[in-house]
Amino acid sequence: xxxxxxxxxxDHPVVAKQWSEAMxxxxxxxxxxxxxxxxxHRCGLDPDSRDTVATIREMAALPGLDFRGLLxxxxxxxxxxxxxxxxxxxxAEVRTMSDLASWCRAKGLAVDEISLGATPPARFSxxxxxxxxxxxxxxxxxxxxxxxxxAATIDDCALTxxxxxxxxxxxxxxxxxxxxxxxxxDGARGFAPAPGYGVILRHGVPDDTLLIExxxxxxxxxxxTTGSTALEPGDRVRIVPNHSCVVSNLVDQAxxxxxxxxxxxxxxxxGRIT
Amino acid sequence: xxxxxxxxxxDHPVVAKQWSEAMxxxxxxxxxxxxxxxxxHRCGLDPDSRDTVATIREMAALPGLDFRGLLxxxxxxxxxxxxxxxxxxxxAEVRTMSDLASWCRAKGLAVDEISLGATPPARFSxxxxxxxxxxxxxxxxxxxxxxxxxAATIDDCALTxxxxxxxxxxxxxxxxxxxxxxxxxDGARGFAPAPGYGVILRHGVPDDTLLIExxxxxxxxxxxTTGSTALEPGDRVRIVPNHSCVVSNLVDQAxxxxxxxxxxxxxxxxGRIT
Numbered sequence: 233x234x235x236x237x238x239x240x241x242x243d244h245p246v247v248a249k250q251w252s253e254a255m256x257x258x259x260x261x262x263x264x265x266x267x268x269x270x271x272x273h274r275c276g277l278d279p280d281s282r283d284t285v286a287t288i289r290e291m292a293a294l295p296g297l298d299f300r301g302l303l304x305x306x307x308x309x310x311x312x313x314x315x316x317x318x319x320x321x322x323x324a325e326v327r328t329m330s331d332l333a334s335w336c337r338a339k340g341l342a343v344d345e346i347s348l349g350a351t352p353p354a355r356f357s358x359x360x361x362x363x364x365x366x367x368x369x370x371x372x373x374x375x376x377x378x379x380x381x382x383a384a385t386i387d388d389c390a391l392t393x394x395x396x397x398x399x400x401x402x403x404x405x406x407x408x409x410x411x412x413x414x415x416x417x418d419g420a421r422g423f424a425p426a427p428g429y430g431v432i433l434r435h436g437v438p439d440d441t442l443l444i445e446x447x448x449x450x451x452x453x454x455x456x457t458t459g460s461t462a463l464e465p466g467d468r469v470r471i472v473p474n475h476s477c478v479v480s481n482l483v484d485q486a487x488x489x490x491x492x493x494x495x496x497x498x499x500x501x502x503g504r505i506t
Numbered sequence: 507x508x509x510x511x512x513x514x515x516x517d518h519p520v521v522a523k524q525w526s527e528a529m530x531x532x533x534x535x536x537x538x539x540x541x542x543x544x545x546x547h548r549c550g551l552d553p554d555s556r557d558t559v560a561t562i563r564e565m566a567a568l569p570g571l572d573f574r575g576l577l578x579x580x581x582x583x584x585x586x587x588x589x590x591x592x593x594x595x596x597x598a599e600v601r602t603m604s605d606l607a608s609w610c611r612a613k614g615l616a617v618d619e620i621s622l623g624a625t626p627p628a629r630f631s632x633x634x635x636x637x638x639x640x641x642x643x644x645x646x647x648x649x650x651x652x653x654x655x656x657a658a659t660i661d662d663c664a665l666t667x668x669x670x671x672x673x674x675x676x677x678x679x680x681x682x683x684x685x686x687x688x689x690x691x692d693g694a695r696g697f698a699p700a701p702g703y704g705v706i707l708r709h710g711v712p713d714d715t716l717l718i719e720x721x722x723x724x725x726x727x728x729x730x731t732t733g734s735t736a737l738e739p740g741d742r743v744r745i746v747p748n749h750s751c752v753v754s755n756l757v758d759q760a761x762x763x764x765x766x767x768x769x770x771x772x773x774x775x776x777g778r779i780t
Binding site: 243244246247250269273274275276277278307398399400401402405407411412413414416417418446448449450451453464465466477478481482483484503505 | 517518520521524543547548549550551552581672673674675676679681685686687688690691692720722723724725727738739740751752755756757758777779
């Protein structure tokens with residue numbers, strides 16, 4: 233904490249109190265951002281509850297904590313049915329957070345940070361004012377879900393899995409060495425069609441005649457929807473996964489590719505899952 | 507290879523040829539087992555094809571390889587609809603493999619090993635003769651899928667995930683620090699109902715009023731179906747996951763618990779995913 237600016241997200245007085253006590257014991261203070269539920273209904277205080285500002289004030293008053301502001305994640309955007317749906321979610325999030333910040337300020341709380349963040353609605357959120365930080369986490373790599381949500385094109389997707397054909401048991405079926413332990417069992421979300429467990433690239437271009445229809449742990453079962461494919465055992469393909477975040481967590485290192493230059497990038501946070 | 511008995515599974519002449527050449531270059535030989543597709547339609551030679559015995563003979567004749575026998579995995583058992591379905595799948599697998607071994611022997615091939623293996627039908631397969639090895643991989647830990655398939659009871663499940671309540675945003679909702687990076691997004695398979703992403707144990711007993719209805723990467727959203735739960739932030743619970751195999755791959759070590767004795771068990775194969 234001497235060398236970095238650290239802030240915690242809290243949304244419950246019990247947890248805030250424990251952090252405060254730990255900081256007080258260490259003779260330190262830590263910044264907190266209070267999580268607000270803007271519609272995903274996972275964590276976060278209800279912005280429409282009359283108790284919410286009082287709860288924020290209660291946590292902000294704890295001796296080991298410095299209240300810094302409000303934070304949200306519009307995860308419901310992953311379930312949007314259209315561009316318009318995303319646009320409306322982005323507007324609603326900004327309005328909800330701005331309004332709540334105003335109520336906090338009216339009660340004497342200094343709200344220095346209003347932090348929003350989700351990759352799918354980012355292009356609409358960024359057209360608004362009323363927040364100080366935006367955290368589009370998936371933006372670093374993008375993935376097939378973001379393509380299906382209109383947030384990226386397939387060419388924007390920077391993370392691919394290199395897989396090898398290990399069997400061809402029938403003319404219309406090849407087996408790749410990339411199962412659920414590589415691609416994860418996450419389906420793609422979004423309003424554009426995205427069946428299967430990722431999109432197979434051939435020479436950098438999606439081959440929509442190859443459907444990754446099933447994953448076992450170490451195997452992908454790929455159907456050639458035209459009845460046959462030229463791919464044979466030993467051939468390699470690249471796959472844009474449905475969800476890049478969970479894929480990175482499964483490997484010790486990624487490979488940065490720039491033309492012919494390739495260098496390893498250790499995944500420092502690998503397996504740091506709680 | 508000097509210190510261990512190693513055998514490879516092959517189901518395609520191209521792959522077998524490459525192994526044979528690699529072994530020949532190294533001045534060694536390696537045992538092969540030929541994979542047969544007994545109904546899962548992933549890898550494996552078609553046992554009903556008239557070409558199959560010829561393909562096996564072709565691979566068995568390669569100079570770097572020693573043909574040892576046949577191998578199968580009745581993965582279709584995970585999609586069984588009943589106990590009777592499992593029983594029939596077990597019978598069919600044994601019969602298919604025995605018949606194919608006989609045809610191979612009639613063509614002059616020595617079939618020393620007939621290796622079957624899948625945890626769901628194991629209790630029926632083991633009532634038969636006609637194979638030399640059984641490989642029930644999930645048997646080491648079991649999991650909620652095996653319970654839903656009648657292969658285990660919840661008390662048989664040896665692997666649990668310890669999770670902590672990190673928020674309680676509503677009386678009917680708690681958030682655990684075990685998301686898809688811990689439990690994986692694998693649903694349970696089987697013919698007994700098993701909704702959600704694992705079963706939460708309280709004092710060692712399943713609490714069916716707690717439904718793990720959604721996973722984010724680091725969060726489990728748990729609904730208290732009775733409208734409330736006594737669990738509060740800071741409390742810990744154990745979860746029997748839907749699929750133990752993929753869960754073990756996500757951690758550096760498991761903890762062996764025997765009464766009050768606890769010791770770490772490193773996951774040596776972690777991330778060795780291809």
